[in-house]
Amino acid sequence: KNEVEQSPQNLTAQEGEFITINCSYSVGISALHWLQQHPGGGIVSLFMLSSGKKKHGRLIATINIQEKHSSLHITASHPRDSAVYICAASRDSGGSNYKLTFGKGTLLTVNP
Amino acid sequence: GAGVSQSPRYKVAKRGQDVALRCDPISGHVSLFWYQQALGQGPEFLTYFQNEAQLDKSGLPSDRFFAERPEGSVSTLKIQRTQQEDSAVYLCASSLAHRNYGYTFGSGTRLTVV
Numbered sequence: 001k002n003e004v005e006q007s008p009q010n011l012t013a014q015e016g017e018f019i020t021i022n023c024s025y026s027v028g029i030s031a032l033h034w035l036q037q038h039p040g041g042g043i044v045s046l047f048m049l050s051s052g053k054k055k056h057g058r059l060i061a062t063i064n065i066q067e068k069h070s071s072l073h074i075t076a077s078h079p080r081d082s083a084v085y086i087c088a089a090s091r092d093s094g095g096s097n098y099k100l101t102f103g104k105g106t107l108l109t110v111n112p
Numbered sequence: 113g114a115g116v117s118q119s120p121r122y123k124v125a126k127r128g129q130d131v132a133l134r135c136d137p138i139s140g141h142v143s144l145f146w147y148q149q150a151l152g153q154g155p156e157f158l159t160y161f162q163n164e165a166q167l168d169k170s171g172l173p174s175d176r177f178f179a180e181r182p183e184g185s186v187s188t189l190k191i192q193r194t195q196q197e198d199s200a201v202y203l204c205a206s207s208l209a210h211r212n213y214g215y216t217f218g219s220g221t222r223l224t225v226v
Contacts, residue, residue, distance in 0.1 A: 004154075033215070042118075042219030043155075043203060086154060098143060098207075099168075100215070102154030 003027045006087050006103035013110050019074040021106045023087030026068065031090040033100065034061050034072045038083045046072070046085075077110045084108070114138075118204050118218035125194045125225050133189045133221045137206030141216070144187050146179055147203040149220070155203055161187060194225045 005024045013019055023032070034046040047054050047061040049070070054061050058077075063070040074081055087103040117136040125131050137144050143162055147155035148171075157171040163184035172179070176195075181187040191198055201220040208214075 035217075040222075042116075043205075043217035045214050045216065048214050088154075098145075098160055099157050100145075100147075100155075102147075102156070104152075104154045 002103070003101050004087055004089050004103040006085075006106050008106060009104070010107045011109070013077050013108070015078060015110055015112050017077050017110075019077050019081075019108065019110075021072045021085050021087075021108070023070045023072070023103055024068060025070075025087075025089050025101075027089060027091055027101065029089040029091060032063050032070045033088040033090065034070075035086040035088060036083050037086060037105070043086070074108075079110045079112050082109050116204055116206050116216050116218035118202075118221050120221060121219060123221060123223050125223065127196060127225055128193050129225075130190065130192045131194055131223065133191075133202050133223070135187045135189070135204030135206075135218060137185065137187070137204070138216055139185070140208070141206035142184075142209055143207040144181060145205045145207075145215070146187070146189050147205065148173075149201040149203055151200070158189070158202075191223075194223075196225050199223055199225045 003026050007022045031048050031050045033048050036044045049063050058075045060073040084105040084107050086105045088100040119134045145160050146158040149155040159179045160168040161181040164181050176192045178190045201222050203220045204218040205215045
């Protein structure tokens with residue numbers, strides 16, 4: 001079992017829909033990152049959070065430390081949101097807490 | 113610079129050829145990371161530098177892989193005698209410090225070994 005699991009693996013939505021991508025992790029973490037990767041492009045950091053909720057524009061990220069679960073929500077989705085969304089954990093493992101452990105990503109396609 | 117710059121963006125190498133991938137991190141960022149991303153997979157950790165010191169190279173898949181950051185800024189990932197399984201996107205990221213700071217990723221170098 002991967003230490004960071006994302007669901008769904010693929011998601012297709014219509015423009016305007018509310019989107020949720022889930023991330024579960026099985027290790028102790030110091031922070032949870034949500035990242036965006038466009039096809040052929042680099043990775044953009046969206047959020048880094050260790051508790052509660054963060055919001056940036058139409059994007060909202062939440063984390064429940066007790067349940068070891070995080071969600072990324074996109075409100076009023078748009079075709080330009082189409083990308084791979086990746087959840088990554090900074091492990092809380094003493095000397096190795098700099099490493100990111102990545103999920104496999106969720107490919108989001110938003111159709112007009 | 114304003115972001116993390118990687119070069120080249122694309123590299124096609126013949127099997128057995130040596131390659132060098134460059135990463136220019138954000139000025140002043142202490143931490144620098146290399147990750148390998150195979151097609152359809154999430155990135156996997158390769159190595160970590162704090163300034164010029166390579167503190168962790170546990171993710172390097174074989175002794176054909178070598179990374180350096182001699183002056184604590186630009187880093188080079190070298191792969192000797194490339195094999196087909198080395199084909200991947202190589203991502204570089206930098207961070208202001210080593211813990212709980214945001215990461216800035218480069219656009220990656222897509223290496224194809226033919």
